[in-house]
Amino acid sequence: MSGTPHRYAIVGTGSRATMYVNAIIERGDTAALVALADPNPKRIAHHAAAVEAAGLPAPALYAAADFGSLLAETDPDTVIVTSVDATHHEYILAALAADKDVISEKPLTTTAEHAAEILAAEQRSAGTVTVTFNYRYNPLHEKVAELLREGAIGEITSVGFDWLLDTRHGADYFRRWHREEANSGGLLVHKSGHHFDLVNWWLDAAPVRAFAKGRLAFYGENGKANGHDRGYERVHGSEAAADDPFALHMAENPGLKALYLDAEDEDGYIRDQSVFAPGVTIYDDMMSLVDYDSGVTLSYRLTAYSPWEGYRVHFNGTQGRLELLVVENDHVNPALKGPNGASIHGTHAAAEEGWYELTVHPFWAKPEKIDLGEYNRAGHGGGDTRMLGVLFDGDTDPHNRSASAQDGLNALAAGLASNASIRTGQSIAVSDLFKLEQ
Numbered sequence: 001m002s003g004t005p006h007r008y009a010i011v012g013t014g015s016r017a018t019m020y021v022n023a024i025i026e027r028g029d030t031a032a033l034v035a036l037a038d039p040n041p042k043r044i045a046h047h048a049a050a051v052e053a054a055g056l057p058a059p060a061l062y063a064a065a066d067f068g069s070l071l072a073e074t075d076p077d078t079v080i081v082t083s084v085d086a087t088h089h090e091y092i093l094a095a096l097a098a099d100k101d102v103i104s105e106k107p108l109t110t111t112a113e114h115a116a117e118i119l120a121a122e123q124r125s126a127g128t129v130t131v132t133f134n135y136r137y138n139p140l141h142e143k144v145a146e147l148l149r150e151g152a153i154g155e156i157t158s159v160g161f162d163w164l165l166d167t168r169h170g171a172d173y174f175r176r177w178h179r180e181e182a183n184s185g186g187l188l189v190h191k192s193g194h195h196f197d198l199v200n201w202w203l204d205a206a207p208v209r210a211f212a213k214g215r216l217a218f219y220g221e222n223g224k225a226n227g228h229d230r231g232y233e234r235v236h237g238s239e240a241a242a243d244d245p246f247a248l249h250m251a252e253n254p255g256l257k258a259l260y261l262d263a264e265d266e267d268g269y270i271r272d273q274s275v276f277a278p279g280v281t282i283y284d285d286m287m288s289l290v291d292y293d294s295g296v297t298l299s300y301r302l303t304a305y306s307p308w309e310g311y312r313v314h315f316n317g318t319q320g321r322l323e324l325l326v327v328e329n330d331h332v333n334p335a336l337k338g339p340n341g342a343s344i345h346g347t348h349a350a351a352e353e354g355w356y357e358l359t360v361h362p363f364w365a366k367p368e369k370i371d372l373g374e375y376n377r378a379g380h381g382g383g384d385t386r387m388l389g390v391l392f393d394g395d396t397d398p399h400n401r402s403a404s405a406q407d408g409l410n411a412l413a414a415g416l417a418s419n420a421s422i423r424t425g426q427s428i429a430v431s432d433l434f435k436l437e438q
Contacts, residue, residue: 005030006078007032007074007075007078008024008034008076008079008080009033009059009076009079009080010033010037010079010082011038011079011080011081012038012082012087012105013047017082018047021033021051022050030392030393032057034060034074035059036048037063038063038083039063040263040266042262046259048061060074064087067091067094071094071098072098077100078101078103079103080103081095082105084177084183085107085183088109089111089114089117095127096121096125096129097121097125099127101127103130105132106131106411107189107408107411108129110185110412111416112412112416115412115434116409116434118405118408118409122405129408130403131403131404131411133194133198133411134194134383134384135198136198137383137401138383139376140326141202142401143370143372144358145202145399146399147370148203152317152319152320153320154318154320155317155318155319156294157295157297157316158296159203159314161195161298161311161313162313164309164310164311165191165304166308166329167245167305167307167332168332170305172248173191173304174219174280174282174284175272175273179281180280180281181282184282185412186214186281186282187282188286188419189412189419192418193411194411195302196290196411196413197403197407197411199298200410200411201403203296205294207290207291207292207410207417207430208292208293209290209291209417210288210289210290210414210418210427210428210430211421211427212289212417213286214286214422215283215285216280216283216285217284217305218285219275219305220275220278220284222276223276228246230244230274230276232274233273234270235248235250235272235274236250236251236261246274247274248271248272250272259271283422284304285304287301287302307331308329308332309332310329319362320360320361321361322360323358324359326375327354327356331353332352333352355375358370358372387401413430413433417433
């Protein structure tokens, strides 16, 4: 590639922005980070320093409230949205109004109303929206898609999906802003959106109705009853948290210290709350039954306090069954601390075993084990690197993995319908939630 570098702006400079900042730095000849925006100036400065340390021009720095000025003054080609989930729509809508392309972290947004607004705004804009569903890019998930589309088990009739978050990764959602449904939409939106999107993509179908159950069974004030609560509100400065396996020690991690601990005086955001502290308004144990427009049914469960991390998914078909088991960590070793201080995945989890089993069970024949080589422990099973290649390098995408705003809405639909079902005790039609402008 040659010519003028593609101009990017990032709004939301927490830890998730790091992947995109690094990707742009690594592509200094073809990509330029021209602006950063966030409510917290110290978090902005942390990422800006990384750009300057790489010998690249410093980006312009803006308060999030001045996002309109950022668009007008720095004229980015693409805006990357990595802010708090409930604010995604603000920046997506503003960028589309300025005819900019948008790359948004999932979820697209947290409400049906805002999702409909985004789709309508995209129709009026010269810009487009891409949602970063990186699990689509995992080679295992790509192989599942290939097998299903090749008819390995005939016509798909039903899907079962069980996702387990361990007591390190799962716990992390209960110590930060995600613990409040108003910010994240709850795990059925923030986390399960990944999984609903995978099923939507595998089936090439959209959800039409959901019935769900959910509760806060382990975290929050349940910690007193289950014996895990040490009685502190936050980790930093607490002796009671010193050897707590649920504690996040930000002072021991340079990245978290710079982004959050040292930045607390700017906005008061506490990143290391006890997972058992009051104020949790999301569920940690959820199940949902989802109907699809293709006639397929999905049975889904998410548990956020498992002793091991991974997932099982199976597809029943008219010619057999396909099963995928992925063990990301077979246990949690509290002595290990990864790049974010708590959630170890990828090569940092080498002391914790991980593997996969992908099997096709045809009728009247022996099962076939599908061997894709050694299990990839890199980010999202290797999906992050592949996704960045498509986003930033124009890599070919024969499996149509790039997710649109409509894909983002379809993933959100199953989560929002499930949340509404839990609140009402009734099955919820997606069409009753989304009133799209024509």
